[in-house]
Amino acid sequence: MITQEPLLVTLVRLIDRLPLPPPPPKRGRGRPRTYPDRLFLKALVIMIVRHLHKVHELLTVLAQPTTEMAQLRALLTLPEGRYPTRRTWERRLAALPDTLPAQIACLGRQLVATLRPWDACGRAAAIDSTVLRARGGVWHKKDREAGEVPHTSIDTAAHWTKSGWHGWVYGWKLHLVTTVAGVWLPLAAELTAANAADNAVAPLLLAELPAEVRFVLGDRHYNTAEVRAACAEADRVLVASQYGRYPHTDDGVEVRRVFHKLRSTAIENFNEQFKGLFDAHGPVPTTGLTNTRRFALGAVLVYQLLLWQRHEHGLDLRVGLKPALKAA
Numbered sequence: 001m002i003t004q005e006p007l008l009v010t011l012v013r014l015i016d017r018l019p020l021p022p023p024p025p026k027r028g029r030g031r032p033r034t035y036p037d038r039l040f041l042k043a044l045v046i047m048i049v050r051h052l053h054k055v056h057e058l059l060t061v062l063a064q065p066t067t068e069m070a071q072l073r074a075l076l077t078l079p080e081g082r083y084p085t086r087r088t089w090e091r092r093l094a095a096l097p098d099t100l101p102a103q104i105a106c107l108g109r110q111l112v113a114t115l116r117p118w119d120a121c122g123r124a125a126a127i128d129s130t131v132l133r134a135r136g137g138v139w140h141k142k143d144r145e146a147g148e149v150p151h152t153s154i155d156t157a158a159h160w161t162k163s164g165w166h167g168w169v170y171g172w173k174l175h176l177v178t179t180v181a182g183v184w185l186p187l188a189a190e191l192t193a194a195n196a197a198d199n200a201v202a203p204l205l206l207a208e209l210p211a212e213v214r215f216v217l218g219d220r221h222y223n224t225a226e227v228r229a230a231c232a233e234a235d236r237v238l239v240a241s242q243y244g245r246y247p248h249t250d251d252g253v254e255v256r257r258v259f260h261k262l263r264s265t266a267i268e269n270f271n272e273q274f275k276g277l278f279d280a281h282g283p284v285p286t287t288g289l290t291n292t293r294r295f296a297l298g299a300v301l302v303y304q305l306l307l308w309q310r311h312e313h314g315l316d317l318r319v320g321l322k323p324a325l326k327a328a
Helices: 007-017 037-049 055-062 067-075 086-115 141-146 198-206 225-233 253-277 289-312 321-327
Strands: 124-133 159-163 167-180 186-193 215-218 237-240
Touching (some): 007 037, 007 289, 007 321, 037 067, 037 086, 086 289, 124 198, 167 198, 167 215, 167 253, 167 289, 186 289, 215 253, 253 289, 253 321, 289 321
Parallel strands (some): 124 215, 215 237
Antiparallel strands (some): 124 167, 159 167, 167 186
């Protein structure tokens, strides 16, 4: 009898085939690391898929006496039998979010080469941010200015932003670049407090894009000299909404309308699918910048891995993702 490997185990195994970004030019002080970064990326995949947001939750689940957990423990153990202590898990998982933007971009470039999303369309990418609500209460402006935290549930690392769709929101921004194609593939990502300006984060994301990208589609928040310069440096064209009263009457308005529709279809649908997959329509399940970056950016990485796994098995890359992930 042939048994099928659980999806979670398959996703964790993919980490061993993951392309890693270049290491920093100079290693920090201290002892050489015993455990490789891949091991903690594997643990992150388990945490995201199983909705585990604290180290003790991860270790408790891994200790369960099931066949699946035995397979996962084996994948988290070095060949000589060494297994991280709880303190090592805590320290390395706390440091992991700083490496995730580069890792997401690195895997995004590989997936572009593997999935070839632009074979039947123009090589465009859409850039935008989506708001994630903070867990707990909100920190009102008058209390923040006075330095008073009226309730312990308030995540003081989050901040306010005004969304055209949701109104005023206290929380975070997930900044994303995705392909404009038949598959919505994340190419770059970062998480900040909600008050971070989109155009300030954009150059960092654009620097990580695959060389194939020729058009960057954004809304008017990206229509700035800094973002245009970042695109021009990589020989890309920025197509962004114009400021000023509607309707616009300049010669490029009809072309921009077509591109804006493509951008909206790609990234807004991706945002909704992403939030549905990872239960992010409500407040995030974490507090603090480190934990929330690990959750949000880890979810983007798992989304990429899921597309990779489904491509290798000949499955649809846009339909059936949520049932597959829920059953993992």
